[in-house]
Amino acid sequence: MGNIYSAQNVAAYFIYELNEQKGFINSQTLQQLLAILDKQWQITYGHSVFLEETFALNQYGYVVREIEVAYKENGNQHIELPAKDWYLEYGQFQLAYRTYGIPPFTKEEERLVKKTIEYYETVHIKKVS
Numbered sequence: 001m002g003n004i005y006s007a008q009n010v011a012a013y014f015i016y017e018l019n020e021q022k023g024f025i026n027s028q029t030l031q032q033l034l035a036i037l038d039k040q041w042q043i044t045y046g047h048s049v050f051l052e053e054t055f056a057l058n059q060y061g062y063v064v065r066e067i068e069v070a071y072k073e074n075g076n077q078h079i080e081l082p083a084k085d086w087y088l089e090y091g092q093f094q095l096a097y098r099t100y101g102i103p104p105f106t107k108e109e110e111r112l113v114k115k116t117i118e119y120y121e122t123v124h125i126k127k128v129s
Helices: 007-020 027-045 065-074 107-128
Strands: 054-057 061-064 084-087 096-099
Touching: 007 027, 007 065, 007 107, 027 054, 027 061, 027 065, 027 107, 061 065
Parallel strands: none
Antiparallel strands: 054 061, 084 096
């Protein structure tokens, strides 16, 4: 079946996971991970993982525009924390500025996401060596 999630929340998962593993992640890496996951999600579940529209551009590769905009200020530097967004809790009168949360993946979905990270790390290590 496979749920559909916000790309911002999936990106937050990747950032937290790679930071926990002491891995490197920047905006370009993030887009590549999202592309791999989206492709695998479509093969497995028959639809995109993201609510947002994605673009396959010849010049830049795979792009989720909202992710590109949110992490543009980081450039090629390592991303320590997910992007922040304004949030207004129901019944509150004050906006809070907080990082995006991680999605509530099912066990099968989380396995696919972790497999995406493993695949990316394997391919990345082969390119470097």
